[in-house]
Amino acid sequence: MSAPLLEVRGLTIGATIYPPGERPRDIEIVHGVDFTLEKGKVLGLIGESGAGKSTIGLATMAYGRGGVRITGGEVWVNGRDILQAPPGELRKLRGSEVTYVSQSAAASFNPAKRIMDQVVEAAVRHGRFSRRAAEARAVELFRALGLPEPERIGSRYPHQVSGGQLQRCMTALALCPEPDLVVFDEPTTALDVTTQIDVLMAIKEAIRETGVAALYITHDLAVVAQVSDDIMVLKMGEMVEYGPTEQIITRPREEYTRALVSVRSITHEEKPPAGAPVLKVENITARYRGTGFDVLHDVSVALHPGQTLAVVGESGSGKSTLARVITGLLPPRAGAITFAGRALSPELASRSREDLRELQMIYQMADTAMNPRQTVGTIIGRPLEFYFGLSGEEKRKRVKELLDEIEMGEGFIDRYPAELSGGQKQRVCIARALAARPKLIICDEVTSALDPLVADGILKLLLDLQKREDVAYLFITHDLATVKAIADSIAVMYQGRLVRYGPKSEVLAPPFDDYTDLLLSSVPEMRLGWLEDVIANRRMESAGN
Amino acid sequence: MHPVMKLVAQRLALGILLLFAASVLIFAGTQILPGDVAQSILGQSATEKTLANLREQLGLNEPAVTRYFKWLFSALQGDLGTALTNGADIAESLGRRLKNTLFLAACAAVVSVPLAIALGLIAVRFRDRWPDKLISALTLTTISIPEFLLGYVLAYFIAVKLGWAPSVAMINDSMSLFEKLQAVALPVAVLTMVVLAHMMRMTRAAILNVMQSAYIETAELKGLSGLEVIRRHALPNAIAPIVNVVMLNLAYLVVGVVVVEVVFVYPGLGQYLVDHVSKRDVPVVQACGLIFAAVYIGLNMVADIVSILANPRLRHPK
Incomplete structure (x- = not known):
């Protein structure tokens, strides 16, 4: 077997914090994490905020956000430890071998530049494609991601398209240079459920068709279950559980994972209306x-x-x-x-x-x-x-x-x-x-x-x-x-x-009106194959009409 | 109509309105000056009779409102009247001086604006490291020293000691462009030093502000180099505040150069104004005031319009 695409060993990450009224001090936020990712596979990183998911995701590009620094360990991408690579080598890696999709595409697109210029920028800058070839590829990606008017959407500015469309443009931006690995950082969290489902499907199909490997970061276990092969559960910068998706969902070993899987423990009996309305x-x-x-x-x-x-x-x-x-x-x-x-x-x-x-x-x-x-x-x-x-x-x-x-x-x-x-x-x-x-x-x-x-x-x-x-x-x-x-x-x-x-x-x-039906069926369920079922159902319904 | 055109038209209309307001203020200001123009022209030789005659001749007996509108309408037709002191046509002498001042301002702008923005970009690229601190220290030093002192120090070292440029910036129409440029080298250097810091620091601050944005992270994660990120992704979003400061400084280069012109005996508008203020030559002062107001309002209007045009949300509505 050839060497894995991505291998992370003993990764530790630190940050400087500024507590009010105290001297700034250094803390460790990720305490020695190991994982590997083979070509074409999807690994889900899941945990609550502060678990270090995004930090680990960015570390695969040797990038630390704000005051975050990678303090130890190794990150091997395509056979070299990128934590030891000089700045020029890192710039070649970012945007060509490894790319990034952020949570808020609306904030991550430059408001002053056309979408197409931003989507092809990395591919052209790194010499992966000529400008023309990159634009042709971008249009193909727009089409594959189900964006309206794939030929023309690139000439728009970010504020001229909707949030869900922009998130798909961001995915096109990440896939355009033909990277080996894409880091998806909560790509659907900011979207409405009805939009999320389409973007999720678009991302899943894009991953399958391009054969790219992906790190999929989210706090929503039901979402990550739809797209990843393996799941790693993180808590406070430490690995809690790491295994195939099916096992994590159906047979979680750790207490914390079980809590995540069955998070809705509240039941509330509906009360009949009584007295005058307030x-x-x-x-x-x-x-x-x-x-x-x-x-x-x-x-x-x-x-x-x-x-x-x-x-x-x-x-x-x-x-x-x-x-x-x-x-x-x-x-x-x-x-x-x-x-x-x-x-x-x-x-x-x-x-x-x-x-x-x-x-x-x-x-x-x-x-x-x-x-x-x-x-x-x-x-x-x-x-x-x-x-x-x-x-x-x-x-x-x-x-x-x-x-x-x-x-x-x-x-x-x-x-x-x-x-x-x-x-x-x-x-x-x-x-x-x-x-x-x-x-x-x-x-x-x-x-x-x-x-x-x-x-x-x-x-x-x-x-x-x-x-x-x-x-x-x-x-x-x-x-x-x-x-x-x-x-x-x-x-x-x-x-x-x-x-x-x-x-x-x-x-x-039931019976539901169309909109309520759409809304209810869009809420992710914690089971494998849910996404495919919903999409298949909808296609059947629209064919039936 | 395109919404941007509407906004631009509004700015233009507002600018013209402001200019009228400024003309009222200038006229009113020269009216409440103590003393009497006729008195100051005649000086010692004034008698009741000559004073009355001169007032009649100058139209000083008419109500101020009438005189204001007369003045305004002739100014609109390009007739700024004649100087009281030497009877010269104001529009003509003022035009010559204005040309000189604009030449000096343009030379200073061509040097200082690109330099300030480039220094600002470098300061951002190396923020909080030595190049940033050096740039800040140098520009703050030059802006802190009074410009007349800068002028005399430069004149002493560069003109007198080294002999690289003349210490007196006399220019006339018979000189070639190169000779003119050589003549204004020192005043241009002084003006550049004076306006550099303000523009440089605003560029730095505006870009640093933009550098916090998520799309800068996107650009960094595309593998662009530091300067590429700043130039291609940060600068286009920082245009509006930078243009505002640049225009303010350009206005200063036209309007505020009196001291530098006096130091280098440069035949510009500032000196012309100072000369005639001391002689209480009201029509000249009014004309200069009008020109200065027009320059100020015009440049700030340009800044507003550029800010509007630089906003993609306004330029390309949904």
């Missing part, structure tokens, strides 16, 4: 200032005390706009909102303090929703001062109670947000919302930026709090698994319209 949204139509079109058309929903209404849809479906209308940030053009039995003023400025107190909000980015220069105690204490006039010892006591409620404890009261993990930050935001003793909390994608296990903990907490405090949630998300886990009723939105609305048991039961 929130009634009637026939809302809204548009943003300076635009000529409505982003919400005639939307009506209701939410009962102590219940959860999940608003689900893709980006651009109008679900966040609905939240802006309810909170008063965007006064609607038509329609009315009733909250706790009284009409709610459309303008934020003319709402009473009581309205403000009873309607709280939690955001997707806990990071940016907190003042980094305030302590946790100040952040949670602010609504206590503002709404209840608490101060001094009384306020501190209530903050401690709230910290207990979010299962963090009073030890955190004098910490700054930068000292907290992503999950802890979101918990503090929940405590801040809870401090106002609201009747309704709008949760806007509150778990989308979190790892599955952490998100799970947050959802459990929200459900527990709901039982105790009888608070209602308007839960905005694009993640159907979350919806299934926590909702009492569901509103499915598409292009600003409500396409399906009712109790969870009805919305998730």
Whole structure:
């Protein structure tokens, strides 16, 4: 047997961190990882954020992002240790032998240059193809990846194509130089589920047809199961488990892998609506200032005390706009909102303090929703001062109670947000919302930026709090698994319209409308061959029509 | 209409409006100066009668608004009036001086703009290493020294001691281009030193800002060299802030060179203005003010328009 394409031995990677109020110090973030990859095979790297997946992926190009440095080990690509290679040799490797597909194609394409110029740049620069040959190859790749108008899409600028299309262009960019290895770093994570499935299939077919080897990095086990031959599970920079995909999915050996495989442990029995609704949204139509079109058309929903209404849809479906209308940030053009039995003023400025107190909000980015220069105690204490006039010892006591409620404890009261993990930050935001003793909390994608296990903990907490405090949630998300886990009723939105609305048991039961069917069938399932089944089903259906 | 054309047309209209506003300010400014033009022209020989006659002759008895519009309309037709002190046609002498000033500014710009951008690129490529620090130190030193001092020091060493260039930058129409270039060598050197730092640092900062972007990582992972990444991927996205600073400095080269012109006795617009301010020659001061305002507004307008055109989102809408 010939030498493997890629062999990583004892790889250690370090970084300099800058903890607030302390001296910078060096830490090790990957502690000795080994793996090999044969020509034409796909290895999935999976783990939560901080596991070192992307760092390891970039190390196969001898690249360290920001302050990251490769501190030890060997990375053999095509028979040479690239960690010992001089800079000129490395430049020849990058973009020709090994290429990279990043998570956000929208950010990774240069906004000032045409797509074609960027797609062929590496292939031409490294002398792999002439400009003409490279362009012809790019057009072939565009076609193979299912992009519309493959002949012309290259002459567009990145902002002129959609996110899903750009992600496919990025794949074309990586495949254009005929590399031996492509590093896919969360290539579908930023996409809607309905878009993800097409991009995933396009990537899978491109890998098969070109015979290129790939490292596929993701935090979603169900996704990686569809494309890879082997899977390596990472945690905190260490290998947990490494084996064939089928074994990892069906017979995980390690406790941590089992937790990843069966991450949704939450079950929530749907409650029947009881009493008068706490929130009634009637026939809302809204548009943003300076635009000529409505982003919400005639939307009506209701939410009962102590219940959860999940608003689900893709980006651009109008679900966040609905939240802006309810909170008063965007006064609607038509329609009315009733909250706790009284009409709610459309303008934020003319709402009473009581309205403000009873309607709280939690955001997707806990990071940016907190003042980094305030302590946790100040952040949670602010609504206590503002709404209840608490101060001094009384306020501190209530903050401690709230910290207990979010299962963090009073030890955190004098910490700054930068000292907290992503999950802890979101918990503090929940405590801040809870401090106002609201009747309704709008949760806007509150778990989308979190790892599955952490998100799970947050959802459990929200459900527990709901039982105790009888608070209602308007839960905005694009993640159907979350919806299934926590909702009492569901509103499915598409292009600003409500396409399906009712109790969870009805919305998730057939017969489905076309869009809900598409949405539900696009959620990756943790089994081999799921992707092929779905695609085959869809082809049959479209042939049948 | 293409949205870019609309934006550009808006900028042009705004520029013209600003120019009118500036003309009002200039006229009003010269009106509230203390003293009386007629008085200062006649000086010691002024009597009640001659003063009244001269005021009548100069139209000073008419209301200011009438005089402003008269002045504005003749200025629009290219007639800037005659100088009070020597009766010369202002448009003619000003045109000659303006040509000289523009020549000096153009020479300085041709040297300083590419140099500043190249130094900025080098500073980014070697950021926080010795070439970056050296470039920063040198340019900051030259911008910190007053320009008259720079001028005299250069004149002393290069003109007097070494004799490489004349210390007095007199030019006239009979000189060949090469002779002219030699004559302005020293003032060009001083002006370059003065404007270099500002443009260089803005180039450096704007590109460093862009270097944080994900697409720079993409370019690095394509195996491009450091300078290729900066030149091909970072620079095109940093055009707008750089052009803004370049235009501000070009405006300074036209408008702010009074000191350098005086030091090198260069027959430019600045000296012309200074001469006539001291003689209280109001029409000349007004005309110079108008020219300076036009240059400033025009160059900044160009910067705005280039920024608009450099934005692919505006140039190629969805």
